[in-house]
Amino acid sequence: MFIQSKFKLLCASAAIALGVAMSSGAVKAAEMGSMHVAFGDIPGADMLGFMIAVKRAEARGVKVKISFLQSEDLASQAIVSGQADIGVGTPYALIQKVKAPIRMFYQLSKLAFFPIVNSEKFKGWKDLDGQPMYTHARGSGTEAIMNLMATKNNIKYSSMSYVPGSAVRAGAMLQGRIDATIVDAERRTLLMREGKGKFALLPLPKIDASDEALYANADFMTKNEEAINILLEELVLTWREINKNPGYVSQARTQYNLLPDMPESDVAGIDPYYEESVETKIFDGNGGGEKAVMGDFEFYGFAGTIQGDTSKLTVDQFWNLGPLNKALDKLGRI
């Protein structure tokens, strides 16, 4: 009888202790803050790195909600209007032209695109003089790269047509509808594999500009400093882990049950995508920093996204590197 009552008391104490621990955990989670991230694209393998960092930040008490919107423009509008807190993209024009109160704070990836041609028709850049060119969209990074190379090689395309999506342009190349375009790393590999020698890559100088960066309302960053710091620490650690071992993404996807409905064919593409991305060095282990911003000024200045004399621009006009530097001070720079 005595043992039974003692056991009951023990159970009750354990239940109370568990309850207190859980409630203090909940309080802690609430204390760490919450954030709503808006992607301007459908979920895909390229977002897994970020989603892993988010899961790790959640484990440290940051509540994160992710929404997938139809376009980057919609996502940026959601951030500006306060319907979401963090966006993904490079909103230089939005900051410069309409003085949107947002700042970028972490470079997720660098631009990595590959000019590719039908080698039966073209051998080098000079052969593209007077030929039609196909890029993602007017004012896009792909158009800027192709225009940059046209200037450097003193050639002029007969026309510039816009075909959104590397996958669509790669499909058009395979079908023989177009003979020259620019695609991302995943489609470069696809074309080189499926083309069986029909396609050739054209040389491209190193372009050190951001493809995707995280940005947030400046006010949100000030008010949610702790949550942003935790997210940045986890991003830096995740990016370093991916650079060390690209297979980490697949492992972590299984561990955290991320994008469980992804088709098998896409799942099979995760490892090659991250291996290629690491190989082309698109993930900076230090989150980009000032060096990335300078690269952006040069490239987006040429592209026309940033207007005016870029040498007169300052980092603070577009970026808030304070939280990143704080995270790097803690974790160390590589």
Next chain:
Amino acid sequence: MSSAIAEPVTTVLPKSTLDTMILWRTLSVLLLFGSWEIAGRIPISIAFPTFLETMDAFFTLIFDGRMFYAYAETLKPLIVGVGISAGFGISIGIGMGLNRTIQWLSEPIFIVMQAAPMAALIPLVTFVYGIGLAAKVCAVVILAAPIIVLNSYKAVTNANTSLIQMCASFQGSRMQQIIRVIIPDASPMIFAGLRLGVAAGFIGVILAELLITPTGVGDLITYHRSVAEYNYMYAAVFSIMLFAAVTVGLLEKAEIAFFRPERKQKKGG
């Protein structure tokens, strides 16, 4: 001798009523643009320009020629698409009205097409027609054709029975009934369907330019949105609304002038 056919009632609006109508319509437009200007100045969003900023961008686009170039691109699929829809739609619609087999075969398809959100099919069009002109023409056709077909069908079905019987009593052949009575009697409604089809065609071409590949006015909208030049984006949107409204308005005028003289007189010219 009095005419056997009743003359349409002529109720010309008095000048004072006409002036009042113009005054209220002008006020309506001013109220809209004034509200826009105020909303832009508040601003309701940093991406929402004022009316004056939008007009400034609108005239800049016109004077530097970009607007004309854009419309030259947009009108290609629109004209081809509306042309195909008109030719095919009127023929099928008349066929449906005259022949039960054609009616039974085609009616369910076009009723479903008219009721269903066909805009959702536009991205799928690329799987069949690729990303070029053909895909955009197809987008225009799938939006414009059902309206034209069903209006033509209803117009023929509702052709004046007395006139048809009169033609028969005068020993008119079936072909004469169709050519001389049914089609002329149905033509006002067929033309009205054509006007609505053109309006739907505008929706189709802009959706195609936004969802398939950005060209023409769709390109002006997407490009200026991507570089945060919102006054230019709104100017492009404004231009297409204005262009569509003017085109459909002119078609309505033509419809009244050529097919509905009684309405012309009622409106007071």
